[in-house]
Amino acid sequence: MGILVEACGVCKSYKHGNLNTDVLRHVDMSVSAGEMVSIVGPSGSGKSTLLHCLAGLEVPDAGEIHLMGVDVVRARRGERAKVRARHVGFVFQRYNLMPSLSVGENVSLSARFAGCRVSGKDVCDLLERVGMGGKEHARPAELSGGEAQRVALARAIASCPDIVFADEPTGALDTANGNVVLDILRAMADGESRAVVMVTHDLEAAARADRVFVMRDGKIVHMMTRPASREILTAMETVGERDTDEGAMLR
Numbered sequence: 326m327g328i329l330v331e332a333c334g335v336c337k338s339y340k341h342g343n344l345n346t347d348v349l350r351h352v353d354m355s356v357s358a359g360e361m362v363s364i365v366g367p368s369g370s371g372k373s374t375l376l377h378c379l380a381g382l383e384v385p386d387a388g389e390i391h392l393m394g395v396d397v398v399r400a401r402r403g404e405r406a407k408v409r410a411r412h413v414g415f416v417f418q419r420y421n422l423m424p425s426l427s428v429g430e431n432v433s434l435s436a437r438f439a440g441c442r443v444s445g446k447d448v449c450d451l452l453e454r455v456g457m458g459g460k461e462h463a464r465p466a467e468l469s470g471g472e473a474q475r476v477a478l479a480r481a482i483a484s485c486p487d488i489v490f491a492d493e494p495t496g497a498l499d500t501a502n503g504n505v506v507l508d509i510l511r512a513m514a515d516g517e518s519r520a521v522v523m524v525t526h527d528l529e530a531a532a533r534a535d536r537v538f539v540m541r542d543g544k545i546v547h548m549m550t551r552p553a554s555r556e557i558l559t560a561m562e563t564v565g566e567r568d569t570d571e572g573a574m575l576r
């Protein structure tokens with residue numbers, strides 16, 4: 326399969342009291358197998374919302390999204406859940422580990438949802454890969470932020486998903502552990518049949534991707550192929566500055 330996820334004209338708004346805030350405004354994006362894509366942009370520009378929509382976790386108000394060939398905008402909730410379980414790994418910005426389950430159970434449960442049998446050894450190996458070896462019996466509440474973040478990655482990749490969406494997956498990590506995470510994500514995309522879509526504020530991390538999308542005010546304002554981190558910084562500072570009334574409303 327070439328394109329794993331494709332979004333066209335995606336719009337999403339949230340109601341805050343009487344005010345409707347447009348969070349995504351006609352976003353187009355596609356990600357192919359073998360690609361790692363980064364999304365960068367200021368806080369509040371809609372990156373997490375876009376990631377949730379692309380992954381079939383949220384439904385946009387308008388536009389099309391095809392995820393693994395399934396129209397996830399029109400699909401029933403159950404069908405969307407099935408596509409996610411079978412094909413998608415998601416690293417949430419706030420990790421979203423199940424507090425009542427052990428670290429090991431958090432990892433194995435998502436694989437089981439996807440129909441994958443993972444042994445205790447598989448779970449231990451996965452935790453080892455993210456530098457969390459021996460922590461399978463710990464509870465999420467006992468973990469530091471960076472530890473929880475690495476468990477969240479192990480959970481996301483436990484089912485060998487076709488596409489991993491990672492929302493600031495290195496946000497709580499030191500450079501060495503951040504590189505471990507980025508190496509894992511990069512290797513998944515290099516496998517050619519899978520893809521990774523990563524949101525990040527770390528421009529060095531963003532530069533590990535094949536393509537980088539810059540978001541601002543709910544729009545993709547720029548796309549770069551294999552940019553250096555310095556080019557991403559320049560693009561973020563200069564591209565898509567908008568001073569329209571509409572833009573002012575959103576800032």
Ligand SMILES: Nc1ncnc2c1ncn2[C@@H]1O[C@H](COP(=O)(O)OP(=O)(O)OP(=O)(O)O)[C@@H](O)[C@H]1O
Binds near residue numbers: 339
């Ligand atoms: N469930 C929600 N209900 C209401 N407003 C929301 C909801 N989710 C997001 N928003 C609003 O949408 C806007 C974009 O949020 P989003 O989380 O997508 O931004 P972001 O680019 O990921 O920011 P950050 O870099 O801080 O994580 C914000 O103004 C936020 O308040």
Ligand SMILES: [Mg+2]
Binds near residue numbers: 372373374418492
């Ligand atoms: Mg976010």
